[in-house]
Amino acid sequence: xxxxxxxxxxxxxxxxxxxxxxxxxxxxxxxxxxxxxxxxxxxxxxxxxxxxxxxxxxxxxxxxxxxxxxxxxxxxxxxxxxxxxxxxxxxxxxxxxxxxxxxxxxxxxxx
Amino acid sequence: xxxxxxxxxxxxxxxxxxxxxxxxxxxxxxxxxxxxxxxxxxxxxxxxxxxxxxxxxxxxxxxxxxxxxxxxxxxxxxxxxxxxxxxxxxxxxxxxxxxxxxxxxxxxxxxx
Numbered sequence: 001x002x003x004x005x006x007x008x009x010x011x012x013x014x015x016x017x018x019x020x021x022x023x024x025x026x027x028x029x030x031x032x033x034x035x036x037x038x039x040x041x042x043x044x045x046x047x048x049x050x051x052x053x054x055x056x057x058x059x060x061x062x063x064x065x066x067x068x069x070x071x072x073x074x075x076x077x078x079x080x081x082x083x084x085x086x087x088x089x090x091x092x093x094x095x096x097x098x099x100x101x102x103x104x105x106x107x108x109x110x111x
Numbered sequence: 112x113x114x115x116x117x118x119x120x121x122x123x124x125x126x127x128x129x130x131x132x133x134x135x136x137x138x139x140x141x142x143x144x145x146x147x148x149x150x151x152x153x154x155x156x157x158x159x160x161x162x163x164x165x166x167x168x169x170x171x172x173x174x175x176x177x178x179x180x181x182x183x184x185x186x187x188x189x190x191x192x193x194x195x196x197x198x199x200x201x202x203x204x205x206x207x208x209x210x211x212x213x214x215x216x217x218x219x220x221x222x223x
């Protein structure tokens with residue numbers, strides 16, 4: 001079983017809709033990352049959070065450590081938001097700290 | 112500021128050939144890592160380095176070698192290419208482990 005599960009795997013929305021992507025994990029973590037992979041393949045980090053909520057523009061990320069769950073919300077979605085959104089958890093083991101990635105959510109926003 | 116630069120962008124190899132994927136960063140980051148991305152799977156860590164002279168294995172290290180002689184460079188070597196190594200490879204760096212990473216544009220590698 002993958003330590004990081006994302007849902008849904010694919011999501012199609014109309015422009016302007018509110019979007020939620022979910023991430024659940026099964027192990028104790030130090031932090032959680034959300035990343036965006038553009039259609040051309042480039043990957044950028046959106047958020048790193050270990051508690052509460054962070055907001056950047058139309059993007060909001062939340063995390064519930066007790067429930068081992070995080071959500072990424074996009075308000076007023078736009079076609080340029082179409083991308084793969086990836087959740088990754090930071091697991092610390094002794095002095096080692098490694099990211100384990102979910103398989104991503106493919107988001108398509110239609111005009 | 113170039114960020115993380117990967118070369119080449121595309122490569123086709125025959126089974127058994129060896130090659131080196133190059134990765135360089137100009138942000139003075141201590142942490143560098145190599146991932147492979149396969150369809151339907153998340154990014155998987157191949158090798159990583161927490162500083163010059165220090166490397167360690169990730170989740171899928173077999174068939175790959177790395178070295179870190181300088182802070183800037185972190186090459187990935189395929190010792191004897193196999194079709195199972197057909198993938199997209201990403202190099203990433205961050206100030207230290209666990210921080211948000213800067214990714215290169217990726218290398219699309221096909222092994223025939």
